[in-house]
Amino acid sequence: MQYPLKDSAGVHFVTDWAGTTNFSMRRPNFVVLHHTAQNSCDQTVKTFTTTSTQVSAHYVICRDGSVHHMLNDLLRAHHAGVSKWGNNTDLNSSSIGIEIDNNGFELFSDAQLASLIDLLGRLKRAYNIPAANFIGHADVAPGRKVDPSRFFPWKQLAEKGFGLWYDTAHTQIPPDFNAVQALRIIGYNISDSITAIQSFKIHFNPADTINKLTSSDKKIIADLVKKYQ
Numbered sequence: 559m560q561y562p563l564k565d566s567a568g569v570h571f572v573t574d575w576a577g578t579t580n581f582s583m584r585r586p587n588f589v590v591l592h593h594t595a596q597n598s599c600d601q602t603v604k605t606f607t608t609t610s611t612q613v614s615a616h617y618v619i620c621r622d623g624s625v626h627h628m629l630n631d632l633l634r635a636h637h638a639g640v641s642k643w644g645n646n647t648d649l650n651s652s653s654i655g656i657e658i659d660n661n662g663f664e665l666f667s668d669a670q671l672a673s674l675i676d677l678l679g680r681l682k683r684a685y686n687i688p689a690a691n692f693i694g695h696a697d698v699a700p701g702r703k704v705d706p707s708r709f710f711p712w713k714q715l716a717e718k719g720f721g722l723w724y725d726t727a728h729t730q731i732p733p734d735f736n737a738v739q740a741l742r743i744i745g746y747n748i749s750d751s752i753t754a755i756q757s758f759k760i761h762f763n764p765a766d767t768i769n770k771l772t773s774s775d776k777k778i779i780a781d782l783v784k785k786y787q
């Protein structure tokens with residue numbers, strides 16, 4: 559059957575529709591973690607169920623460890639906004655968004671982290687998501703987002719198989735090593751190298767708030783680039 563269509567520029571064309579029966583729903587392949595930057599779960603759930611905000615996430619994890627499942631995993635939530643990781647320029651389309659109730663200036667609670675680890679395990683098994691694809695909002699939106707905050711225990715998560723971590727005990731920095739290009743290979747958008755460094759530090763060297771790469775940062779990056787590429 560032939561029928562006319564218009565593309566986004568208004569150009570008319572004719573296409574053939576020949577329906578296939580061989581399909582399934584798209585599967586998420588990334589998980590993007592956030593902190594809510596709000597003071598209570600109730601406040602966050604309200605934000606995500608109010609149409610005018612246009613924001614949402616698949617899951618919200620409260621301080622007491624309770625989990626609100628807010629959207630089917632196979633649907634697209636509005637949590638990442640303008641985002642880039644590697645060649646992936648629309649994380650909302652390919653990821654599950656998890657908001658962790660935390661104002662950004664405090665530790666995450668043990669109950670919350672236990673629930674998060676359970677949930678991540680379930681998602682990893684259900685969708686076969688690679689360990690490297692568990693990332694933070696700051697990672698995919700440098701300069702625009704800083705969540706989850708420097709209090710987020712990425713190392714602890716990586717030990718459980720969610721995200722990657724480094725081991726620099728035997729790492730040598732290659733003589734011609736370009737650390738910013740290596741950040742790009744890891745996944746960071748380096749169009750602004752300062753904000754890319756900031757996001758890298760939030761995730762991998764949270765105690766250091768200066769957006770300059772030290773020799774120990776370069777060692778970390780030299781190790782990570784081998785794991786992420």
Ligand SMILES: [Zn+2]
Pocket residue numbers: 591592593637695703705
């Ligand atoms: Zn966020």
